[in-house]
Amino acid sequence: MSMNPYLPIPARIEEIIQETTSDSQDVKTYRLKPKTVIDFMPGQFVECSVPGVGESTFGFASNPLVKDGIELTIKRTGRVTQAIHMLSAGDTLWIRGPFGNGFPVDFFEGHDLFFVVGGLGLAPLRPLIEYVLDKNNRDKYGKINMMIAARTPKDFIFTYDYDRWASCRDVHIYQTIDAAVPGWDKFVGFPNNLIKDIEFDGQNTIGLICGPPIMIKLNAAAFKSLGIATDRIYTTLEMRMTCGLGKCGKCNIGHRYVCLDGPVFSMKELDEMPGEY
Ligand SMILES: Cc1cc2nc3c(=O)[nH]c(=O)nc-3n(C[C@H](O)[C@H](O)[C@H](O)COP(=O)(O)OP(=O)(O)OC[C@H]3O[C@@H](n4cnc5c(N)ncnc54)[C@H](O)[C@@H]3O)c2cc1C
Numbered sequence: 356m357s358m359n360p361y362l363p364i365p366a367r368i369e370e371i372i373q374e375t376t377s378d379s380q381d382v383k384t385y386r387l388k389p390k391t392v393i394d395f396m397p398g399q400f401v402e403c404s405v406p407g408v409g410e411s412t413f414g415f416a417s418n419p420l421v422k423d424g425i426e427l428t429i430k431r432t433g434r435v436t437q438a439i440h441m442l443s444a445g446d447t448l449w450i451r452g453p454f455g456n457g458f459p460v461d462f463f464e465g466h467d468l469f470f471v472v473g474g475l476g477l478a479p480l481r482p483l484i485e486y487v488l489d490k491n492n493r494d495k496y497g498k499i500n501m502m503i504a505a506r507t508p509k510d511f512i513f514t515y516d517y518d519r520w521a522s523c524r525d526v527h528i529y530q531t532i533d534a535a536v537p538g539w540d541k542f543v544g545f546p547n548n549l550i551k552d553i554e555f556d557g558q559n560t561i562g563l564i565c566g567p568p569i570m571i572k573l574n575a576a577a578f579k580s581l582g583i584a585t586d587r588i589y590t591t592l593e594m595r596m597t598c599g600l601g602k603c604g605k606c607n608i609g610h611r612y613v614c615l616d617g618p619v620f621s622m623k624e625l626d627e628m629p630g631e632y
């Protein structure tokens with residue numbers, strides 16, 4: 356992080372990858388080379404700005420163990436993300452961070468992991484997937500299941516990673532879409548209705564959920580009914596943020612600041628907070 360956490364540093368766009376090909380959403384991954392190395396842990400985020408337009412919050416989407424650049428995966432939704440989507444390789448983004456708590460990777464050691472993600476929800480979990488699959492870390496974690504959901508086959512992101520992830524020891528990847536389409540031979544339906552058909556040990560599993568709020572709630576309930584205690588179910592929240600530093604009060608839930616105390620929370624913590632997410 357720069358000495359002044361309000362002062363962004365320049366990051367050159369090295370490459371832009373078009374992730375989705377559907378008409379309903381436009382998601383791109385930006386490979387960035389910041390002026391100085393940004394060390395981050397899975398689950399942390401940056402504030403990213405386009406001068407004259409504004410600043411927005413994005414989770415790191417790349418391998419935290421790779422130090423020569425970072426990746427942000429950005430869906431076009433409004434003013435700032437539209438402006439970012441207009442940029443090209445060679446242009447500059449301005450970033451501040453890393454901010455937030457990140458996933459408790461040490462606490463996860465010795466456990467199996469079950470990722471349930473919806474659409475863009477895979478982006479903030481990708482650093483954790485890369486971290487646990489790294490050759491120096493893989494033995495610290497048990498079996499890994501991933502249920503990756505998307506509205507349609509064209510809405511999956513990071514599809515170029517799936518074969519590499521699945522080739523690692525004890526990694527099982529399942530894909531599901533909302534409604535059947537011709538040619539699709541994988542799961543159909545919402546993940547909360549499907550995870551009960553996957554073999555896993557609820558007593559020794561960490562459940563990781565990222566997606567829209569309704570998906571978080573339904574899958575947390577499904578995990579609970581399958582034996583995963585709420586202090587072993589984790590999610591990452593996307594509240595509106597401004598400062599990212601616990602100063603502006605924009606992102607609070609009750610007395611907790613999502614930018615400072617989160618964005619990663621266990622369901623046990625969320626159950627004790629007002630249901631505002
Ligand atoms: C910790 C964190 C991590 C995030 N990671 C990513 C990421 O990896 N990739 C990504 O594409 N987006 C991510 N977001 C969401 C992203 O910050 C917003 O989509 C972005 O700020 C929208 O800015 P805009 O100016 O383009 O849209 P605006 O013009 O501000 O808004 C456009 C629309 O998006 C909605 N919106 C804006 N911000 C949010 C938000 N935080 N949550 C839900 N809806 C919102 C608005 O209500 C409006 O409908 C993250 C948010 C947080 C807090």
Ligand code: FES
Nearest residue numbers: 597599603604614
């Ligand atoms: S974004 Fe300012 S307090 Fe969290």
